[in-house]
Structure formats: structure tokens, C-alpha cells
Amino acid sequence: MKLNVVVSLLLLLISTATCCPPSDLRALLAFRSALHEPYLGIFNSWTGQDCCHNWYGVSCDAVTHRVADINLRGESEDPIFERAHRTGYITGRISPAICDLARLSALTIADWKGISGDIPKCITRLSFLRTIDLIGNQISGEIPNDIGRLNRLAVLNVADNRISGSIPKSLTNLSSLMHLDLRNNLITGLIPTDFGRLTMLSRALLSGNRITGRIPESLTKIYRLADVDLSIRSSISYISFYINYAPTKKTFYIRPWSVLATLNLDGNKISGEIPQTLMTSSVMNLNLSRNLLQGKIPEGFGPRSYFTVLDLSYNNLKGPIPSSISGASFIGHLDISHNHLCGKIPVGSPFDHLEAASFMFNDCLCGKPLRACLKH
Numbered sequence: 086m087k088l089n090v091v092v093s094l095l096l097l098l099i100s101t102a103t104c105c106p107p108s109d110l111r112a113l114l115a116f117r118s119a120l121h122e123p124y125l126g127i128f129n130s131w132t133g134q135d136c137c138h139n140w141y142g143v144s145c146d147a148v149t150h151r152v153a154d155i156n157l158r159g160e161s162e163d164p165i166f167e168r169a170h171r172t173g174y175i176t177g178r179i180s181p182a183i184c185d186l187a188r189l190s191a192l193t194i195a196d197w198k199g200i201s202g203d204i205p206k207c208i209t210r211l212s213f214l215r216t217i218d219l220i221g222n223q224i225s226g227e228i229p230n231d232i233g234r235l236n237r238l239a240v241l242n243v244a245d246n247r248i249s250g251s252i253p254k255s256l257t258n259l260s261s262l263m264h265l266d267l268r269n270n271l272i273t274g275l276i277p278t279d280f281g282r283l284t285m286l287s288r289a290l291l292s293g294n295r296i297t298g299r300i301p302e303s304l305t306k307i308y309r310l311a312d313v314d315l316s317i318r319s320s321i322s323y324i325s326f327y328i329n330y331a332p333t334k335k336t337f338y339i340r341p342w343s344v345l346a347t348l349n350l351d352g353n354k355i356s357g358e359i360p361q362t363l364m365t366s367s368v369m370n371l372n373l374s375r376n377l378l379q380g381k382i383p384e385g386f387g388p389r390s391y392f393t394v395l396d397l398s399y400n401n402l403k404g405p406i407p408s409s410i411s412g413a414s415f416i417g418h419l420d421i422s423h424n425h426l427c428g429k430i431p432v433g434s435p436f437d438h439l440e441a442a443s444f445m446f447n448d449c450l451c452g453k454p455l456r457a458c459l460k461h
């Protein structure tokens with residue numbers, strides 16, 4: 086009996102000693118004190134000594150009892166948002182104190198709109214990190230230079246912030262990286278030429294920055310790529326894009342990536358002709374708008390052609406719309422306006438729902454939904 090009491094006391098001592106160690110507790114409290122969340126009270130639950138239980142957005146590893154995840158999303162279905170009838174808003178900065186959470190594997194501080202300051206440089210010490218998701222804040226400064234040390238990192242999402250500087254060279258050392266989303270920041274410089282070392286990458290989203298230069302050919306080595314968004318909307322930048330560039334033909338080819346679903350290369354300076362293979366590839370969202378594409382829209386549409394978006398507007402495309410396009414299985418949104426196309430618009434089910442705007446500002450397209458063709 087007495088022994089039992091001693092044993093349970095000991096167990097109690099051990100468990101309170103190991104759950105949320107004081108160093109993790111200190112780190113979380115410092116993290117909280119650098120942030121100001123005026124509307125929802127998400128930090129109200131951050132009281133007491135045991136950060137592993139019922140602290141909003143904090144979870145611990147079941148074995149080590151160390152903080153493993155910080156998951157704070159400013160737009161979510163959580164009842165806390167429903168009660169407040171609003172989305173989240175936080176000001177302040179991300180305290181470098183989080184770098185003391187040595188076993189942190191996921192850091193998600195997303196869509197709080199007002200968090201500013203830098204990404205703490207020391208974050209690259211957190212060798213267990215698998216996710217960094219800071220989308221939708223006002224975070225500035227640069228991506229830490231030695232980000233490549235995080236060899237478990239699978240998700241790096243800092244989209245919709247004010248990140249500047251260039252893509253660090255070490256980034257291509259992130260051999261586990263699957264999702265890279267840097268969209269809508271102030272990033273300058275080049276895409277590293279050895280980008281193709283990121284062989285696990287399935288999403289490469291870099292648009293809405295000030296990246297210049299060429300899209301590296303090594304990109305073609307990444308067979309898992311499913312979503313590519315390399316459109317550069319800033320007028321001061323340009324990219325010339327040649328995948329499997331064939332200099333003699335002055336054209337570019339897209340490798341038949343079996344999983345490539347989204348290819349947004351709008352607003353670059355891509356010249357040459359549209360490769361025919363693209364019309365029957367796995368690509369469903371294709372935006373090549375605002376480039377320097379020449380030649381005809383290739384024939385070769387067929388039952389395998391399925392497009393939710395096919396945007397070829399603002400190029401130098403000539404000739405007729407290929408008649409094979411009627412054989413496409415689906416075209417949800419088509420835009421071939423602002424080219425030099427001419428001839429009768431094919432009829433067929435992929436077209437029935439399209440409006441005139443899809444075809445306007447060409448040289449001499451005619452037929453439904455534009456005006457009728459003149460009879461010769």
C-alpha cells in the first residue's frame with residue numbers, strides 16, 4: 086500500500102516533469118507575448134503549466150511530451166471564429182523564442198493578416214521541422230540563408246507576405262521539399278539553376294514576385310511536379326522559358342509529365358510555338374497568356390484534352406482555331422482573345438457555353454458567339 090502510494094507519487098512527478106518542459110513553456114509564453122490578438126481570445130487558453138493540454142493550437146509529441154506543432158490559422162471553421170463572427174487578426178511578430186522548441190515539427194501561423202517582422206533566422210536550427218506555413222501575413226525580411234539545413238522540411242509556404250531578397254542558394258538542398266509556395270511577395274533575383282535537385286517537389290508556386298532570368302532547364306527533371314505557377318506579373322521582370330529547348334526549332338517543349346495538372350506561365354516572354362503534346366497532356370489548367378507565342382494553335386485535341394482553364398490570350402497566334410478542338414472532352418474556360426486568329430469558330434459541345442469575350446480582338450474570327458461569317 087505504502088509502496089503503491091510512493092510509486093504513484095513518483096509517476097505523477099515524472100509525468101508533470103516531462104509534460105511541457107519548462108523550456109517549452111517559456112518559449113511559448115515569449116512567443117505569445119510578442120503577438121497581439123484583439124478579437125478572438127485564442128490565447129486565453131494558454132494558462133497554467135501544462136502547454137500540452139488544451140492550449141489552443143498547441144500539440145505535443147505523445148512520446149517525448151515536447152511541443153511538436155503550433156497550428157494557428159486565422160481563417161478556419163473553429164467555433165471560436167463562428168462565435169466572434171469574423172476572421173482572425175493578429176499584430177506583432179514571430180518571436181525568436183520559438184527556436185527553443187527544439188522538437189517542433191510544424192509551425193503554422195497562417196492568415197492573420199497583421200503579423201510583421203522577420204522570419205527568425207534561428208528557425209533553421211529546428212531540425213525536426215517538416216512544415217513552415219506563414220501564408221497571409223505581413224512578414225518581411227528574407228528567407229533565412231541556411232534554410233537548406235532543414236532536411237526534413239516538406240512544406241515551405243510563405244505566400245502573401247512581404248518577403249524580399251532572393252531565393253537562397255541552399256534552398257535546393259531541401260531534399261524532402263514537396264510544396265514550395267512563395268507567391269505574392271517581393272522576391273527578386275534568379276531561380277537557382279539547380280532547382281531540379283528538388284526531386285520530391287510537387288508544387289512550385291513562385292508567381293507574383295520580381296524574379297527575373299530564365300526558368301532553369303533542370304525543372305524538367307522533377308517528375309512529381311503537379312502544380313507549376315511561374316507567372317511573373319511585374320512588368321520589370323521577365324523570364325524566358327524553354328523546357329527541352331530545341332535551338333534549331335526555336336521552340337519549347339514540355340516534357341510529358343504524367344502528373345502535371347497546372348501550368349501557369351502567363352506574363353513571361355515565352356516565344357516559339359505551343360507544343361502539340363500540351364493539348365493532350367495531363368495539364369488541366371493552362372495559362373500561357375501574355376507571352377510571345379507564335380504559330381498556330383496546334384491540332385491534336387482529342388478525348389484526352391480536358392481543360393478547366395485554357396488561356397492563350399495576348400500572344401501572336403495566327404491561323405484558324407483547329408477543328409479538332411471540337412473533339413476535346415471538356416473546356417471550361419477558354420480565352421484566345423487578343424491574338425491574330427482568323428476563320429470560323431468550330432461548333433461542338435466544348436464550345437456551346439462560351440461567350441464572345443473568349444474570342445474577341447482577333448484578326449478575323451467569325452461565327453457563333455461572334456458575328457456570322459460572310460458567305461463567299
Ligand SMILES: *[C@@H]1O[C@H](CO)[C@@H](O)[C@H](O)[C@H]1NC(C)=O
Pocket residue numbers: 231233254255256258
Ligand atoms: C548543401 O548541402 C551540402 C551537403 O550537406 C553542403 O556541402 C552545401 O554547402 C549545401 N549548400 C548550401 C548552398 O548550403
Ligand SMILES: *[C@@H]1O[C@H](CO)[C@@H](O)[C@H](O)[C@H]1NC(C)=O
Pocket residue numbers: 316318351352372373374375394396418
Ligand atoms: C492568366 O494569366 C493572365 C495574366 O497574368 C491573367 O490576367 C488571367 O486572369 C489568367 N487566366 C485565368 C483564367 O486565370
